[in-house]
Amino acid sequence: MQSLEQLKKARELAWTDGRYYISIIPAVLPIVGPNANASVESCRWGSDFLEEAFASPIWPPDEKETCALGVLPTLKDYLSAVDDPITVKSTIQVAASIYPLVYRYIISHPNDEEHWQHMTAIKEDILRRMDTAPPGVRICCVKFVQQVVLVQTPGMIADPRRPEQNDISLALVPRDHRLLPYAQLEAQAHGLLDRLLDIIHGDHSDALLITATLNCLGMLIQRRPLIANRILSGLFSFNPSKLANSPLTPASRLALKSIERTTRALLVNVTRRANDPNLAGRINHYLERMSRPRTDVQDENSKKRPAPGELTDGLDPAKRQRLGATASNGSPAIPPLPAGPVSYRDLFLLTSDPVASVDVSSLQMEPERMLDILTRLLTSVDRARFETALNAVRGRYLTLSKTAPLAANTVVAVDDEDEYEPDFEPEDAEQLVNRLDNAPPDNLLQERIPSAPLAPYKLPDAPPLTDQEVLKYGEMTIQRIFGMLNASEEYSMKAKAAKGGFNRLAASSYDRDSWVTILSRLATRATAGLDDPDEGIKSEQGSFARKGSFAISDLIREYLHRYIMYDWRKRIDAAVSWLNEEWLSDKVQSMSLGMNGNGSVNGHATAASPLKGNYFRCALKLLDSILPFVEGTDKVMLRFMSEIPELNRELLRRLVKMAEDPERVGLSIMVLKYLYMVKPPARELCVELLAEMWRTNDRARGPAAKELAKWKPEVLQEENEVQMETTNGAAEVTTS
Amino acid sequence: MATADPRLRSRAQQQQPAPVAPPPPPPPPAETTPAMGLDGSGDAPESSGTSSDDSFKLKFCTVCASNQNRSMEAHLQLATAQLPTISFGTGSLVRLPGPTINQPNVYNFNSTTYEAIHKELADQNTQLYTQNGLLNMIGRNLNIKKYPERFQDWMPGKPRLDHKGDQGYHGTESGVVDVIFTCEERCFDAVLEDLHNKGGRMNRPVHVLNVDIKDNHEEARVGGQAILDLALSLNNAASEERKARGETGWDRGSGGARQGFDEKVPEIVAAWQERWPTLPALWSLAWF
Structure with a gap:
């Protein structure tokens, strides 16, 4: 001592x-x-x-x-x-x-x-x-094993120049060490890690060992990223609620709760340290799954604190706690209806109290006084009780109204008494209903029902709209949508998020794009197929004089057109998506009509009637509107021309026209060149028009010749020959 | 909440001026113990007795959010029973109710002494803070130790020789504990989390036990008794272990005595939970 x-x-x-x-x-x-x-x-x-x-x-x-x-x-x-x-x-x-x-x-x-x-x-x-010692010792063994795993697995070398600063790990062991064989140590560490993970998958009743293990796995996950994944997948297959299958004593319930809480703390800690959203997602998923059975199992104990037990004086109703369930004193048992025919009195009589048998009519009272008493009574009635009583009567009435006709039926078929089988149901529900409808008002109850005073009030039907009105209101609606479109413009520009590609749902986000999509689809699809396909639309402006519903489409087109032209450089995307919708709608329609788009492949519309459908009409109109405003430097023109789904000669000819303006020659040729490069179906057309430009437009001659020399030199050649013939060889050769 | 549950409606009305402010403003520990807890816990075994002076003692630590009310109440009760005790808070700051719910009084851990807090509050509004019990509580605290400490800033294993004046100091000099009591689940989680962060470098096991206590004076007092009850049960088990396996050797014991302290903890907590059903418990074996 x-x-x-x-x-x-x-x-x-x-x-x-x-x-x-x-x-x-x-x-x-x-x-x-x-x-x-x-x-x-x-x-x-x-x-x-x-x-x-x-x-x-x-x-x-x-x-x-x-x-x-x-x-x-x-x-x-x-x-x-x-x-x-x-x-x-x-x-x-x-x-x-x-x-x-x-x-x-x-x-x-x-x-x-x-x-x-x-x-x-x-x-x-x-x-x-480790496996045999008493639990108190075993937890220390677990910690020791964790330390062995820690140093016998490779870690991070923070600074190779200062070994004393480094985490002690397998990474420090040279491969040829005499006493520490690298591979062997590593293998042992993995074996020991498995033993640790076995503990949490083993006997779940030993919460001490499990929480001890869980609490020391955290540092391994944190300091040994190489084995972290293995530990985590071990953890994810760990299911603490397995214990819940055995009968739950208070002790095992506590243990279960504690194990779960420890697991949760460990995983939450891992999430906080690792900035890996993927891992965090997995962990959250696991935690969610783990908490689910718990709420089932742990019933009252999962709540923090139940209301304390009631200490009541059972004899004094005023001292009783109100327990929500007022059923016991609120509504006395409702006696069943007496068998046989039922009178109103029976129907409404909910109590067996003898007071109820007093016949009020024998009291000889004036109706006014009676009414007075009744209203006073009604105001003092407990609402809940009144409702239950009402429901009871309602229920009685319902059962009565179902059984009554049947009963009547059996009475009629008194002769067939011996064939009567209560279990046999010869009629399906529908027949029953029919019979009910036909049945005479055979008892006093049903006689009185029709006298219910209130018929449902119906608003008078509005007079039908005239075509003009339909058109007018339609236009107002469209105007309002476009108003919305303009309003949503500003912020939708700012909040231009990345689009979801094919996964994007059209018109799901209520921004400008969605509204444009909705409008163009309304224009192109709403009435598609309703008009006469053969008639087509001959006039370029469309005709509002035609039947209203079709005119609505054209109205929308008109507004779309105006909307785009209001700021066409910025709204060219709206134009493109609208025209795409038009084109698609035309295609679908022509296919559904079995008219295989008569050879008008992309950019290849050599057919005689190129204006069939709406697409070319609209595209041409838009292009015509845009062209006056195009400047020589407007690359947006390139975009527009290349993004609209189909080109024809009419459309491209506008470029030749544009090239007449000396400032826009370059742009014209650039567009043609671009189309030649990115739209193979339009190639032929482009070359053709370029050649035309070359022939007819002096200013375009130089640059056009440059492109033509690459694409179709024979044009230049033949032209040269022509010229040489006509001018007797005096013309200059412009092939450079 | 309270009105949603019809069973609690009458109670809510009775207790109406319930403190809504975040942390606790309990009146000072009155000398008379409440006749009966609201939740009927008054008939729990009187946590009488202290552990004898020379015998083996577990070292305890109590933790709440601000190291003011619940942890300090428990600290006082454990220390009074001669058990080595230290206490902490897990919040980022010490928060005490202010003049309104939006203006709490906020102090730093580890540097602001209870005395300074007491003085400041007394200067601010003596009447208010006397009435809501804050001054009395802090007055109690400054007799227990010098300043509120933050659990996350604690370095376990660092000798606490500079805490000599604290109540329950004797036995805690080495700066480690065997049992941590937390007073609500949030603190329990924070303690486990912090021990994970510290990385278990001491290789020393510690039992972390949570006893869910509402943050008000009355509950803190009842909770303190409950914690003391639990602490004494644990301490008994631990000293039994040492005795049973003393000179005779552990394998000569039998039955319960054969079991070590650590493995008994879950059972002790479960048994305690039955005695204190209104204070939900949780535990875990963590590492320093």
Whole structure:
């Protein structure tokens, strides 16, 4: 005991400065070592002291390392010679603390076989205990195993120049180390990790071991990214609610809750550290799944605090807590209807109280007084009770109205009495209803029903709209939509988010694009197929004089046209999407009519009637409107011409026309060139028109010839020949 | 909430001036114990007795949000029972009710002493803070220790020699504990989270137990008793373990004595939960 006092003093000294440990430990070991006549008490003290020393954050790790070698034999003796779990526990904790230190020492001292053998012996001893020791010791073994896994798996090398700063891990071990075979250590670490994961998949009743394991897996996930995934997938297949299958005692319910809470804390911590949204998603999914069975299982205990038990004076209704369920005193049991024919009195009589049998009509009262009493009565009636009573009567009436006709029927068919089978249901529901309809108002109840005073009030039908009105209101609607379109313009420009490609749902976001889509579809599809396809639309302006509904389409087209022209450079995308809708609608219609778009392939519209359908009409009109405003530098023209779905000679001829303006020659040729390059079906047409330009437009001659030389030199050639013939060879050759 | 549940309606009316302010303003610990807790917990076993002075003692730590009300009440009760105790808060700041719900008084952990807080509040509005019990609470606290401490800033294993004057100091010098009591689930989660962050470098197991206590004076007092009850049960089990396996050797014990302290903890908590059904418990074995 004397020595214990001294030891206490030594311990207190070490608290003041961790550096004293280095001198205290060697001095203390002989006293507390398990060898001589040491008592259990002193062994406990010794292992405790060592545990405290090597865990101490105020003692620098490099000093710990030198000291650690000296305590190895003592630890080994504690494990082998002392049969006290408390000592063993502390010893294993010390071992967990010094294993990394000794490991690092051996890395730099590959010839120090003796110390490594001690360490290995301790490690093997601990691993042997891991499955059989009492739980209190096992949790310490788990922690030790976690430390072994930590140092025997490769970690990150923060700074190769300063090894003492690095995390102690397998990455520090040279491949040719004498005592530390790399592959073997790694394999062992993986095996041990499996053992750790087996614990959480094993017997779930041992919540102590499971929470201990869960709580030490966190640091492995955090510091060893290489094995983090394996641990996490192990965790994801962990199902704490398995325990819930066995009968739940309060203790096991608590254990279940605690395990779940610990898992949750671990995973939430992992999510916070790893900035991986993918992982976070998986973890959230898992946590959600985990919490689901819990809410089923844990019923009342999952709520924080139930209302305290009721302490009531059962005799005094005023002192009773109101428990919501007023049914018990609120509505007395409703007696069933008496068998046989039912009178109104029977129907409405809900109580068996003899008071109810008083016949009021015998009291000889004036109706006014009676009314007075009744209204007073009605205002004082408890609403809930009144409702239940009403419902009861309603229910009675319903059953009555169903059974009554049947009953009547059976009465009529009295002769067939012996064939009567209550289970036999010869009529289906429909027949029954029919019969009910035909049935004479055979009892007094049904006679009175029609006298219910209120007939449903119906608004008179509005007079039908005339065509003009339809048109007028239609136009107003369209105007309003376009008003909305203009209003949504500004912010939709700002919030131009990335589009979802094919996954995008048209018109789902209420921005400008959606409205344009809606409008152009309204214009193109709403009345598609209703008009006479053969008639087509001959006049370019469309005719509002035609039947209203079709005119609406053209009205929308007109407004779309105006809308685009209002700011055509910015709204060219709206134009393109509108024209695409037009084209699609034309296509679909012609296909549905079995008219295979008479050879007007993309840009190849050599057919005689190019204006069939709406597309070309609208495109041409739009182009005509745009052209006066196009400047020589408007690249948007390029875009427009290349993005509209189909080209024909009419459309392209407008470019030739545009080229008559000397400032816009370049643009014309650029458009043609671009179309030649990106729209193969339109190639022939482009060449043809370019040749035309070359022939007819002096200003376009130079640049056009340049392109023609590449695309179709024979045009130039033949032209040259013609010229040479006509001018007798005097003309210049402009082939350069 | 309260009105949604018809069972609670009458109660809500009774208690109406219920404190809505965030943290606790309990009146000072009156000398008389309440005759019976609202929740009928008055008949729980009187957490009598202290652990004898020279025997083995577990080291405890109590944690709440601001290290003012619940953790300090429990700290006081444990320390009074001669158990080594330290206490912490897990919030980012010490928050106390202010003149209105939107103007809480906020202080830094670890640097603002209870005395300074007391003085400031007394200067601000003595009458208000006396009436809502804040001054009394802080007055109690400044007799327990110097300043509120934040759990996340605590370095376990660092000797706490500079806390000599604190109540329950004796036994906590080494700066580690065996059991952490948290007073609400949020703190329980915060403690587990912080221990994960600290990385378990000491390889030392610690039992983290949560006892859900509402943040007001009355509940803090009842909760403190409950925590003391639990602490004494745990301490008994731990010293039994040491005795049973003393000179005789552990394998000669039998039955319950054969079991170690750690594995008994779940059972002890479960048994305690039956005694205190209104204070839901949780536990976990974590690592320093």
